[in-house]
Amino acid sequence: MSLxxxxxxxxLSDRARIAAYTAAIAEVVNVGDxxxxxxxxxxILGLLACRAGARRxxxxxxxxxxxxxxxxxxxxxxxxxxxxxxKLSLDTELxxxxxxxxxxxxxxxxxxxxxxxxxxxxxIRFLKPGGRLIPKRIRMWVAPVEAPxxxxxxxxxxxxxxxFDFAPVRRYAANTGYxxxxxxxxxxxxxxxxxxxxxAVATDASFEFAASCSVLSDGELHGVGGWxxxxxxxxxxxxxxxLSSQPINRRAVFFPVDHPxxxxxxxxxxxxxxxxxxxxxxxxxxxxxxxxxxxxxxxKGMLLSREKLAKTQPDFVPKLTRRGIARGSVLDxxxxxxxxxxxxxxxxxRYPDLFxxxxxxxxxxxxxxxxxxx
Amino acid sequence: MxxxxxxxxxxxxxxxxAREVAGETVILDLDSGTYFGLNPTGTDMWRAITAxxxxxxxxxxxxxxxxxxxxxxxxxxxxxxxxxxRKRLLSLV
Numbered sequence: 001m002s003l004x005x006x007x008x009x010x011x012l013s014d015r016a017r018i019a020a021y022t023a024a025i026a027e028v029v030n031v032g033d034x035x036x037x038x039x040x041x042x043x044i045l046g047l048l049a050c051r052a053g054a055r056r057x058x059x060x061x062x063x064x065x066x067x068x069x070x071x072x073x074x075x076x077x078x079x080x081x082x083x084x085x086x087k088l089s090l091d092t093e094l095x096x097x098x099x100x101x102x103x104x105x106x107x108x109x110x111x112x113x114x115x116x117x118x119x120x121x122x123x124i125r126f127l128k129p130g131g132r133l134i135p136k137r138i139r140m141w142v143a144p145v146e147a148p149x150x151x152x153x154x155x156x157x158x159x160x161x162x163x164f165d166f167a168p169v170r171r172y173a174a175n176t177g178y179x180x181x182x183x184x185x186x187x188x189x190x191x192x193x194x195x196x197x198x199x200a201v202a203t204d205a206s207f208e209f210a211a212s213c214s215v216l217s218d219g220e221l222h223g224v225g226g227w228x229x230x231x232x233x234x235x236x237x238x239x240x241x242x243l244s245s246q247p248i249n250r251r252a253v254f255f256p257v258d259h260p261x262x263x264x265x266x267x268x269x270x271x272x273x274x275x276x277x278x279x280x281x282x283x284x285x286x287x288x289x290x291x292x293x294x295x296x297x298x299x300k301g302m303l304l305s306r307e308k309l310a311k312t313q314p315d316f317v318p319k320l321t322r323r324g325i326a327r328g329s330v331l332d333x334x335x336x337x338x339x340x341x342x343x344x345x346x347x348x349x350r351y352p353d354l355f356x357x358x359x360x361x362x363x364x365x366x367x368x369x370x371x372x373x374x
Numbered sequence: 375m376x377x378x379x380x381x382x383x384x385x386x387x388x389x390x391x392a393r394e395v396a397g398e399t400v401i402l403d404l405d406s407g408t409y410f411g412l413n414p415t416g417t418d419m420w421r422a423i424t425a426x427x428x429x430x431x432x433x434x435x436x437x438x439x440x441x442x443x444x445x446x447x448x449x450x451x452x453x454x455x456x457x458x459x460r461k462r463l464l465s466l467v
Contacts (some may be wrong), residue, residue: 208389274389276404283391283404297391299402306396313411330452 004065008042011104014249017238021045021104021134024232026052029100036060036126038089038103038118038200043069045102050078057081058098062088089118098126102134109178109241109253109282110138110197110228116277117204122127133199135230136325140194141241142286143187144269144286145225150254159356173256176299180254181288182225182242188263189213191243194226194273208274215267220260224271225283227252254329255284257294267291273333330368378452378459380430383467384423390463392420401463410463415440419454423464429455 011017025045029035031053037046040059046069049057059082066086073082082143085092101122107113119133127133157170192211229239240250263269272285283297310316320328329350333343348361355361386392392401399412399420412420418439422432433451437444458464 204391206407208404272388274404276402276407280405281402283388285388295391297393299391300393304393304395304400306398309395309400309411311397312409368418 005068008065011368012042012044012247016246017104017248017250018044019246020232020236020238020248021102022048024134024236024238025049025102025109026322027233027235028102028134029054031055033099034058034096035100035102036089036094036098038101038122039105039114040084041065044072045104046082047073047076047078049100049102050076050081054081054100056083058083058085060085060087060089060092060096062086067217080330090121097128098131099128100132100134101127103183103269104227106135106138106230108228108251109177109226110140110230110251111275111277112280114277115199116197116202119199120203123200127349135232135238136199137231138197138199139229140209141191141227141229142194142211142213142271142273143191143225144215144221144263144271145182145186145223145254146188146219147182147186147222147225147254148220149224150262151256152182153178154256172301172303174258175296175298176256177226177298178256179251180225180253181251186278187225188215188217188219188221189244189269189315190216191225191227191241192271194271205276206274206276208271208272210270210272213269213271215263215269216263218262218264221263221269221286221288222260223254223256224286225252225254227275255282255296257286257292257296259292261288261292263288263291322354324350326354326364327368330365331372334373336371340365343369378429378456380428380433380448380452380464382429382455383427384429384455384459384464385467386424387462387465392424403461403463405462408461410461416454419451423451423455423458 025048029049029052032055034056035049035054037057037059040046040061042065043059045373046057046059066084073079105113105115105118133365154173157166172318192213194211195207195209227240229237229241232238238248240247240252267287270287274283281298285295287293328337330347332344333346344358344362347365348355348358382432387406390401392399394417397417399417401410406411419436422435425432433448436447436451
């Protein structure tokens, strides 16, 4: 079974999530509306919009799931109402503006699955004046947490696997956000609101927020927990908060601090975060007043090689590899007249050093054409 | 911009984060989404400048590492700091 398919099975079997979107779409979508389903996946949100009376749904998704979504749509008799577009929404043009944009690109912390970038673009280019958004608002929450299992994930790199020193990796591990499912007793304070993302005006520009958390009980600070709640409509909220009575089945995030800090009731933990949504970069500065201060960033946890870095230097003079040259040939051959079969044949002829068979040439050509051809 | 002297102190803004890769430093400004690279010498200067002391303290650190005319080092260090301040990768305290 495709892992992507199984991921979607999990989304669809998340009753709290489905119930929230069902209720919100029924509330927001009016009979006769035109709806844009961004990152459609299985197409479930578009189907719910059809059920709510949408006249037309544009289901946009760049992945191959869109073919599955088409079949599901047909199986449910809505194929006359749903138009599928296999593209990134950023590259998509629609023939009309829409009344509603719906998506679940919220991620675990409210911003990390692309919703700010995609909504900002779609809102400007596709939404009618006065149009509606699902979700309309997302709130990001933080709390200091005691999370020994997640801390162990960071410390693992000091454990000398197979007797070797992997300590250099710990620096990366300590600058990574981890998926985490918290129980309420792991929260060392009442969760504090980090920021509110009003999707009617939000952009994908960087933002920052600060929160002060008053520790409620003695414990050991291991990091900061982050999660979201989203207003899908005026009356429907969806959340992965550990304190939610009906959380969706989506883990929150654990942002570690370099070493544990013993905290007691009454301590104050200041959390400051800077977020760059388009690169999914988060910097977190955690201060336990009078005790410790930490600064971490997923930028420091990102895997960067010296080879890749060298290619970013202003004085670097790039030249094409043999495969790069071949790719250029495919693009040149996409002249609006030459068939795919002819392009494959030509590539096999021109680049015998790269392709041993027609099949190998075909795979190469297909990769290029599927990305840049139409 | 206020005149930069060896008594000046600078800090790295919250929105700026630096990391080292193979002896070089890559600085990311989250606000603008821009990257800034430093070679190994620049990396040593950046470390000294952001160590928490004054620029004079930073110069003393760098002087210990490089056998170069102190006046040249001073100009280089102040020049780099001024450049970083202009790019908002550092802030004057």
